[in-house]
Amino acid sequence: MNLIEVKDYEEMSERAARYIIEKVRQAKTLNLGLATGGTPVGTYKNLIADHKENGTSYQNVTTFNLDEYVGLSGDDRNSYRFYMNEELFSHIDVVQANTHIPRGDAPDMQQECLNYEKLIAEHGGIDLQLLGIGTNGHIGFNEPGTSFDSATHLVDLAESTREANARYFSSLAEVPTKAITMGIATIMKSKEILLLISGQSKREALSNLLHGEVNENFPASALRNHPCVTIIADNAAIGK
Ligand code: F6R
Numbered sequence: 289m290n291l292i293e294v295k296d297y298e299e300m301s302e303r304a305a306r307y308i309i310e311k312v313r314q315a316k317t318l319n320l321g322l323a324t325g326g327t328p329v330g331t332y333k334n335l336i337a338d339h340k341e342n343g344t345s346y347q348n349v350t351t352f353n354l355d356e357y358v359g360l361s362g363d364d365r366n367s368y369r370f371y372m373n374e375e376l377f378s379h380i381d382v383v384q385a386n387t388h389i390p391r392g393d394a395p396d397m398q399q400e401c402l403n404y405e406k407l408i409a410e411h412g413g414i415d416l417q418l419l420g421i422g423t424n425g426h427i428g429f430n431e432p433g434t435s436f437d438s439a440t441h442l443v444d445l446a447e448s449t450r451e452a453n454a455r456y457f458s459s460l461a462e463v464p465t466k467a468i469t470m471g472i473a474t475i476m477k478s479k480e481i482l483l484l485i486s487g488q489s490k491r492e493a494l495s496n497l498l499h500g501e502v503n504e505n506f507p508a509s510a511l512r513n514h515p516c517v518t519i520i521a522d523n524a525a526i527g528k
Pocket of ligand 1: 355420421
């Protein structure tokens, strides 16, 4: 794993955006894996600014998001589809039909898991996957204990994850209890991974990732076995 140390959230966001922009510009077509949450918001802002100022085009980019809440439709303000449209897709020239997010309101959620996994494979897999990390080491919604062999699947969200995400809802009770997520094996199939880590609350997670055991109780540790991972972490997360 290659660790890039940066000063703060702003610098992390700029570096991450530059990394992505270079791939988008170089590749004839690119399958880009995306994440939601607080961490990538600044990166998306930088991608939008660059698209407006420098004209970087996303017409040849296909996106696959990591996860979605079960029970929320795409027009629910708290769905990850809504977030992605607001934070990125509606501000760049990506073709909306080429943006893929698991459906949280599919009539058959088990079938949706199979369909999503198949969709990624049919497109030839993800070239670059952007990740954040939970304080408990989750990636996507793969909570501690998730098998490293897992494909896209349904999960019961850990209480700590629901509490961390409650800031987006009017109350904790409103936070869905289930989600659909790419599995660890799905993420590990990505050709390249870019993991962003910012803030003091992620310090222990970063330290575990760098120095702890590779263990299913700390899902992100699977990344230690991936041949091409870049971590961009800020001083607060590093502990400087
Ligand atoms: C989001 C996702 C999650 C987040 C993680 C960190 O699509 O898959 O794993 O990356 O929960 O969230 P933030 O960035 O809000 O700290």
